[in-house]
Amino acid sequence: MTVAATTVASRVGRTAAVTGRGARNPWVLRVGSILLVLALWEWGGTAGVSIAFPKCSETLAAFAAMVADGTFAAAYAETAGPLFVGVLLTGVGGVLAGLVMGLSPRAEWMGLPLFIVLQASPSAAIVPLITFVYGIGFAAKVFAVVLLAAPVIVLNSYRGIAHTPRSLLEMSNAFLASRWQRVWKIVIPAGSGLIFAGLRLGLAQGFTGAVLAELIITPTGVGDLITYNRSVADYPRMFAAILSIILVASVSVTVLQRLEQRLFRPEMRLA
Amino acid sequence: MTDGTTSRAATADRTADDTPAARVVDLVKDFSGGVRAMDGITFDIPRGELTSIIGPSGCGKTTTLKIIAGLVEATSGRVEVNGVQVAGPGPDRAFVFQDFALMPWATVLRNAAFGLELRGVPRKEREEIAKEYVGKVGLARFENSYPHQLSGGMRQRVGLARALAVDADILLMDEPFASVDEQIRRRFQEDLLRLLSDEKKTVLFVTHSIEEAVYVSDQVVILTRGPSRVSKVVRPGVDRSGGSDSIRRSPEYLDWVEQIWSELQSYLET
């Protein structure tokens, strides 16, 4: 339990970086490292590492162009749909499932091994099969998102609910809480930190599911941007598309992470 | 976790001052693995007084307290409150936890009002009552603070306010000052005494500090080493009319501390 909790804690308590104690602002160095990477990229592209390796400047130019001519807007509008719906469905369903598993020993017995196995498995392999059941439309992509996001959301919710501090449970018992009161006023608030962490991780997995669906099942949205531009050998635009999804995903997840720390940090310190 | 019910037919006669507020009879507690913590604990808890339980580490003081509170089930024996046997937690007893057990996501006021909240007391009313007790424990300025913003001693006072707010007959306190600084501890002991005399409560108090026990208690129950029994019940009867410093230096006080110390020593050596 200690190490599992450590890992979960390391995921949750992980700030974007450890802030330096010195007077030097960490962002100076970080921006510096970004510039360094961009410079190396430019040099690599110019030196002709591969015909498929565009220069940094070309990629950034393509990026700007794609923003300007609305390519990104259109692509993300398409990708966002299944992603949003999928994460929402999985969020609600997954948290409920984790809740039930955390509260009911029978549900835990039935569900926990299953989700642990699903979590460890390369369920991405199932994505190509989805078309047989859901075709190549919206539903298929939603399913891909759900498939990848569900285990982590369920397991984190379960852990949040099942590991309520004993001290608080005892206190609620001492003050005569009914079962329902205990769940609603103690168990759920105490677990909400991990539940939120699960949702954050689920979003990250959801992005993977959405992209995978678009690369494998049906070319739409951002996935299509990548595949199409590769097929016409327009590498700057391809790399720009990849860069964009990396940025969008990490920014969204970081925003959630900051939110999480603001909402739940004091409790973690106390726990 | 025990889902307990109190078997109280009618409100017991509380005005008779000589009936004990509570009593434990022949409490035995075995833990899994065949460890017997307590082997027949019997003592009375006189009404309106502060009784403390003291004994060597592991003698089952906290377990006894929790059995009386109804949070732990005894293997055998019984607990009576106001003459009626009880088997689980009840509105007649309120518990103050050693590790405070405050909800980190709730303000001081909400934590203090929690016992009332669970009883379904309407919000306005329970907040008023909680406010009063939060003020009595000296935290009036911190009503809207969160536990992580408070020191250990302050958190413990919130726990005390919560226990007082439900107006139970008996207050059960589990080493309430163990996690508090030494300097503040003495202040707290005095504050507690003052508060309790105002509220006229019956208190059962577990501590491992002999000085604390002698200072605050009307009655001290001394337990033997585990599997424990009641070794002795003494009434220090320290004269509190003088200032607290003079009490702690008085020969009477020091004698009692010495006496109880040697009583406990004899168990530690065997």
Place this chain on the structure above:
Amino acid sequence: MTLRGHRIPSGFSLLVWFVVWEVVGRLELVSLIPPFTDVIVALVEVVPSSTFIEAVTVTLQAFAIGMVLALVVGIGVGIAMGRNRTVGSVMGMWVNIFESSPLTAVVPALMALLGFGLPTMVVTVFLFSVWVIALDTQVGVQRVNPSLVEMGRSFGASRRVLYTQIIFRAALPELLAGIRLGLIRGLKGVIIGQLLIAVVGVGYLFELYSRSFLMPEFWALLIVLFTFAFLASEAVAYFERMVSFYASSR
């Protein structure tokens, strides 16, 4: 879970799920899901076949090489990040960005740059797993009690000894947790990589089976991979448990 007073360990619920699978398959509720017994039969037939062994070998090869690289780089960077605040601060930004990104999107670029073979798969495995290894190593190293390090120094430990004997060992629980997660991610990476490349390894087999609608074979292959992932992660978990005894008293 108890049945008539006997405690049944939690893993057994999987047997119940296999029964459910069998029933769903027999009743042909979902065309994709054949009866579990059919899958087992396919498993027994398919596993010894040469196509299968070849595919699995290619996959495991890529997986192993990618993982070794990820371990070396991940642990190295993680230790540096943990020991030096500046490094931790700067590298941390990069590691966190990539840890939460859909690296699947990078695979097409890798395919364009490195082709459709082993190099792409190795880099994919590396990219999928290195971040979590670095992050958990960082946490582990940060958690090392400074007193332990001071103790080592005061007894004249050389830097090499300090790092290998003290810091590495003290950080081991978190490190192993990171490795376990890294293994799982690495395996997902190699599968995703092969699904996209589609002409090599198990990705090719999946493509083949799904195209020909050989469902029992498809699920049999999936089970083989699931089992491998599970066993690998349990193996590391075993070591984690072996060292966790000192985790709480560090």
